[in-house]
Amino acid sequence: MIDELRQYSQEFLASLYRRMVLVREFELRAIEERRGGLIPGFIHSCVGQEASAVGATAALREDDVITSTHRGHGHLLGKGGAPQYMMAELAARSSGYCLGRGGSLHISDFDLGILGANGIVGGGIPIAVGAALAFQMQHSSRVALAFFGDGAVNEGAFHEAANLAGLWALPVILFCENNLYGEGTPQDRQAPIADLAKRAESYGFPGVIVDGNDVLAVYATVKAAVSRARAGEGPTLVEAKTYRFRGHYEGDPQVYRKPGEMESWRQRDPVPAFRQRLLTSGRFDEAALKVLEQGVQAELDEAVAFAAAAPYPEVGEALSGVYGETHGGLVF
Amino acid sequence: MRELTYSEAIREALVEEMRRDANVFLMGEDVGTFGGVWGVSHGMLDEFGPERVRDTPISEIAIVGAGLGAAMMGMRPVVEIMFGDFLMCAGDQIVNQVAKARFMSGGKADVPLTIRVTSGAPGSAAAQHSQSPESWFMNIPGIKIVAPALPADAKGLLKTAIRGEDPVLFFEHKMLYAEKGPVPDDADFTVPFGVASVVREGVDVTVVGVGNMVLKALKAAAQLAEQGIRVEVIDPRTLVPLDKETLIRSVQKTSRVVIAHEAHLRSGPAAEIAAVLAEEAIEYLDGPIVRVGAKNVPLPYSPILEQFVLPDVSDIVAAVASFWKR
Ligand SMILES: Cc1ncc(C[n+]2csc(CCOP(=O)(O)OP(=O)(O)O)c2C)c(N)n1
Ligand SMILES: [Mg+2]
Numbered sequence: 001m002i003d004e005l006r007q008y009s010q011e012f013l014a015s016l017y018r019r020m021v022l023v024r025e026f027e028l029r030a031i032e033e034r035r036g037g038l039i040p041g042f043i044h045s046c047v048g049q050e051a052s053a054v055g056a057t058a059a060l061r062e063d064d065v066i067t068s069t070h071r072g073h074g075h076l077l078g079k080g081g082a083p084q085y086m087m088a089e090l091a092a093r094s095s096g097y098c099l100g101r102g103g104s105l106h107i108s109d110f111d112l113g114i115l116g117a118n119g120i121v122g123g124g125i126p127i128a129v130g131a132a133l134a135f136q137m138q139h140s141s142r143v144a145l146a147f148f149g150d151g152a153v154n155e156g157a158f159h160e161a162a163n164l165a166g167l168w169a170l171p172v173i174l175f176c177e178n179n180l181y182g183e184g185t186p187q188d189r190q191a192p193i194a195d196l197a198k199r200a201e202s203y204g205f206p207g208v209i210v211d212g213n214d215v216l217a218v219y220a221t222v223k224a225a226v227s228r229a230r231a232g233e234g235p236t237l238v239e240a241k242t243y244r245f246r247g248h249y250e251g252d253p254q255v256y257r258k259p260g261e262m263e264s265w266r267q268r269d270p271v272p273a274f275r276q277r278l279l280t281s282g283r284f285d286e287a288a289l290k291v292l293e294q295g296v297q298a299e300l301d302e303a304v305a306f307a308a309a310a311p312y313p314e315v316g317e318a319l320s321g322v323y324g325e326t327h328g329g330l331v332f
Numbered sequence: 333m334r335e336l337t338y339s340e341a342i343r344e345a346l347v348e349e350m351r352r353d354a355n356v357f358l359m360g361e362d363v364g365t366f367g368g369v370w371g372v373s374h375g376m377l378d379e380f381g382p383e384r385v386r387d388t389p390i391s392e393i394a395i396v397g398a399g400l401g402a403a404m405m406g407m408r409p410v411v412e413i414m415f416g417d418f419l420m421c422a423g424d425q426i427v428n429q430v431a432k433a434r435f436m437s438g439g440k441a442d443v444p445l446t447i448r449v450t451s452g453a454p455g456s457a458a459a460q461h462s463q464s465p466e467s468w469f470m471n472i473p474g475i476k477i478v479a480p481a482l483p484a485d486a487k488g489l490l491k492t493a494i495r496g497e498d499p500v501l502f503f504e505h506k507m508l509y510a511e512k513g514p515v516p517d518d519a520d521f522t523v524p525f526g527v528a529s530v531v532r533e534g535v536d537v538t539v540v541g542v543g544n545m546v547l548k549a550l551k552a553a554a555q556l557a558e559q560g561i562r563v564e565v566i567d568p569r570t571l572v573p574l575d576k577e578t579l580i581r582s583v584q585k586t587s588r589v590v591i592a593h594e595a596h597l598r599s600g601p602a603a604e605i606a607a608v609l610a611e612e613a614i615e616y617l618d619g620p621i622v623r624v625g626a627k628n629v630p631l632p633y634s635p636i637l638e639q640f641v642l643p644d645v646s647d648i649v650a651a652v653a654s655f656w657k658r
Contacts, residue, residue, distance in 0.1 A: 040635050041456035092456065092634035103458045103633030119460030120418065121390050154389035155421070182390050184366030190389040256365050318637040322629050331629050 004216065005281045013283065016058055016215055017274055018292045020050040022299070023074040024271050026083055029300050030073070030090055030104075031250055038308060039090045041103040046074040048213075048245035051270035052177050053078045053147075055218025056240070059226050060145060065113035065131050067124030067146045070105055071177075071244075072117035075147050080112045083303035093310035100313045101321075121182075122148060122155030125174065129161045132172035132229075143229040145173040145222070151182025153196050159203075162237070166203035169234035173225045174200075176237065177212060179244045184256040200237035212240030213270040245269075333514035339372050341483035341515045342448075342504060345490040346373065346410065348519050350380055353408060356494055359386035360395060360412030360448075369414055370450060370509055392421035396447060400430045400499075403445040408494055416451040416465040416503065430499045431474035445500070446493040451479070452505040452544055452594050453631055453642055462631035462638075464595035466503055466542065466571055470604055476525060477572040479503040481546035483513040485569055488523030495522070505544040505594075526573035530582070534564035537652050538582040541567055542593035542601050545624070545643065549592055552648035561652060571601050579605065580613045587618040590651040592643060597625035619658060622651045 005013065027045040034043055046053060053074030057066065060079070068075040076086060081097075089096025089107055097107045108116035115131065118124040128146030135142040152158055153176060165172050176196055180187045188194060200207030206228075210221040218240055225236035243265040247254050278284040319331045336344065350356045357380075358373060364387040367374035377385045388395050392413060399411040413419055419426060426447070433441040453462035466479055476498055480486040486504070493500035531546060532553050541549035546567045553563035564582050568574055583589050589609060591602035602623040609621055627641045 041458065041633055089633075092636070094634075098633070100634035101458075101630075101632040101637065103456060105458050105460065106633070119458065120421070123460075151390040154391045156391070156393050157421075182361075183369070184362045185364075185387045185389075189387060312636050313632075313634050315636060315640045318629055318632055318641050319627065331627065 005277070005283060008216070010283060013278060014292060016054060016219070017278060017289070018296060019054045019058070019078060020215060020271050020274060021293055021296045022083070023050040023053060023077050025296050025300055026073055026077060026086070029304060030087070033087070033091070033304060034250060038304070040092055041090070043090070043104055043250050044071040044248060045246045045250065046071045046244065048265070048269065049177055049179060049242045050074055051215035051274065052212040052218050052240040052242050055215040056145065056147070056175050056222045056238070058219050059222035060143070063113060063142050065115050065128070065142070065144045067115045067128040067144070068117040069124060069147055069149060069152070070117065070119060070121070071149065072107065072147070073104070076107055076109070076114055076117070079114050081107070081109055081114060083299055084306040087303040087307035088310045091307040091310065092312065093307060094313040094317065095306070095310035099317065122152040122157035124148065125152065125158050126161040129165045129170055129172050132165065132170035133168065135171055136168070141230045143171040143173065143226055145175055147175050147177065149182060150176060150178040150180065150187045150196055151190060152176070153199060154190055162199070162203040162235070165235040166205045169232065171229035171232070172235045173222060173229060174235060174237045175222065176239045177242055178239050179242050181244065181248070181256070183248045186256065186258065195239065197237055197239035205235045205237065207237040207239065209239050209241065212242030213268045213273065215270060215274050333516060335512045336483050336515040337509065338483045338486050338504070338511050338513070339370065339509040341487040342372050342490055343374070343376070344515070345487040345494070347376065347379065349491055349494045350384060352519070355406060356408045356410065357384040357386065358410045358412065359388050359399070361388055361390055361414055363387060363412050368412065370506065372504075372509070392418055393425055396422040396425040396430065399445045399447070400425060400433060400443060403443050403499075404433065404441050408444045410446045410448060410494060413447060413449040415461050416449050417460050417463050419449060419465055426469065426475065426501070427472050431472045434498070435474055442497045443499045444494070444497050446490070446502055447500065448502045448504060450506050451503045452507055453638065454506040456633055456635055456638065458633040459630035464543065464593065464626070467595055467599060467601045467604070469501055470572055470601065474499070475572070476500045476570065477503070478525070478570050479505070479543045480569060481505070481508065481541065481543055481567050483511065484515045485523050485529065485567070487515050488521055489525070489569060491522045492525055503543065507544050508547070511547065523569065525570045526575050528566050528568045528575035528578035530564065530578065531567050532563065532565040534562035535585055536562045537588040537590065537655060538564045538566060538579075538586045539648060539652065540579065540589065540591045540605060541565060542571070542595075545592040545594055548643075548645045549648055551645045552652065555645070555649055556652055563652060568605070574605070574608065576608055576612065579609065583609060583613050584616045587616055588655050589617065590622045590624060590648060592624035592648050592651070594643060595625055596628050597623055598628050600625045619655055622654060624648055624651050
């Protein structure tokens with residue numbers, strides 16, 4: 001294990017861990033603030049899936065792009081999304097990423113290459129493929145990565161987009177977070193195969209399975225896929241096996257969980273697992289990790305305070321931004 | 333009569349029809365173990381088992397298309413699409429296949445398929461989970477469009493849909509699920525398509541409400557009654573087929589009409605209803621036909637913006653009052 005970490009710089013390992021803690025704690029804060037009334041809409045938290053979100057985005061360059069999902073907070077934070085603007089968006093404020101119009105399901109930041117969370121399962125996959133098409137046509141080395149769940153691979157959008165990406169050897173990574181459930185239905189009752197990476201074969205590109213709770217494994221796997229894409233060798237489907245620790249949405253009674261399943265996955269909670277690995281490696285001590293963790297808490301305190309103090313949109317703001325400026329941006 | 337919620341009334345219709353006819357079955361995302369994300373099919377898996385209450389993958393094209401195929405082969409499927417917004421994922425199957433199967437086959441295909449779907453804004457669900465898509469499909473001949481407002485109508489119309497031989501898009505408004513009303517427990521109670529319901533009688537102005545706007549129209553009518561304005565509230569119940577006669581008869585009496593729906597104003601259901609009245613009843617009207625609907629912008633997340641965009645009781649009141657301000 002010590003050897004495995006040796007190839008990574010202190011700074012990189014620290015940033016991975018900090019980001020994982022940020023994702024976990026952001027979710028817990030958002031859940032708390034939703035209960036407290038700051039956040040009016042639904043939240044689909046990614047607690048338990050921090051390693052896949054952070055590992056995958058860490059393998060991207062700043063100018064690469066992602067499309068995300070309804071369970072997107074981790075993807076956005078991984079790609080550099082600012083907690084205060086995310087929290088303000090969740091709190092429906094005009095200082096939020098989408099001016100309070102989008103909420104959790106629709107957060108985007110084009111400057112950071114975040115093309116948007118999505119309310120439609122599978123909706124982001126063709127969009128990422130289209131971004132990759134643009135990069136190919138522009139002779140750019142940029143790549144696109146589409147996040148989606150195990151449920152989304154049963155949508156037509158996945159299959160059409162995957163086929164096109166394979167056919168045109170587009171620089172795109174199809175990143176499936178297989179958390180074993182699509183809402184209340186277990187993965188084994190949604191598809192006749194358990195290893196969704198197999199689907200890549202029929203579209204002419206590799207499909208790779210990775211332990212989605214191991215941040216370094218996810219990082220290395222996506223890094224290899226990104227290299228392939230940048231080299232013009234086409235797409236890769238990465239299937240990260242993981243588990244969500246909370247309901248599909250906050251308030252979900254979770255009647256569908258299989259007995260013992262949660263407990264066994266809890267043993268593999270990605271955040272404490274990585275923490276332990278850092279300590280065991282001797283590269284980090286307790287005090288150093290505490291500093292990182294406290295830094296995250298301070299950042300989130302600020303984010304929540306920023307969101308709570310941010311102004312609400314003015315009513316009339318709803319009547320702009322439907323069209324471009326040609327017609328004065330007005331609604332008609 | 334006993335009271336049921338709109339949700340319970342729909343479940344009762346499903347259960348009664350499944351007991352009555354072994355060819356009726358329900359399929360959709362999370363309709364089984366989860367009991368439907370809106371809770372409508374709660375408990376049905378226990379009674380009918382996974383053969384007839386089928387959880388599907390997240391595959392709207394396959395859900396609707398398989399419903400069509402099964403319907404043409406003698407089954408009576410009821411398929412559920414969780415949000416009206418997701419109908420577009422199955423758009424081709426609905427528009428090009430389901431709606432046209434009978435006509436294109438020279439009448440050979442019977443399509444007893446019911447597509448249950450939710451519509452409306454449940455509050456801060458934003459642009460892809462809040463739409464009211466009824467009128468998107470009104471331009472498509474071959475599919476009937478039902479939008480009940482009251483629990484009894486929901487039950488009776490759903491039974492008519494399931495027993496019929498044509499495809500039906502059955503819109504359930506999310507904000508109506510918890511609303512209560514009297515519902516007959518007669519297992520043979522049905523409500524015919526193409527017959528509007530006069531929900532409240534009045535002589536001064538007709539308010540036509542679609543879906544949850546029927547309840548808002550009733551609230552507006554109660555407020556307006558205090559000012560001495562007697563509002564007649566009409567619920568078309570089915571948008572296709574549309575009961576023109578009841579609408580025309582009402583405006584003949586009142587000479588004024590407001591049409592309210594939660595869908596966006598442009599090309600919403602009111603556009604068709606207004607056109608019918610303009611063509612066939614203009615001589616009875618004393619003023620313009622007034623429409624009330626959502627503003628022509630996607631549904632925003634922020635409650636402040638959302639409330640501004642969505643039509644409410646006060647908009648109906650203002651629309652009615654406008655006749656006396658001209
Ligand atoms: C087209 C479409 N169908 C259904 C839904 C409702 N829905 C939202 S999330 C979800 C489950 C998605 O499962 P998965 O892709 O595995 O992602 P996870 O929630 O597990 O992260 C469903 C069915 C939707 N938003 N869009
Ligand atoms: Mg899943």
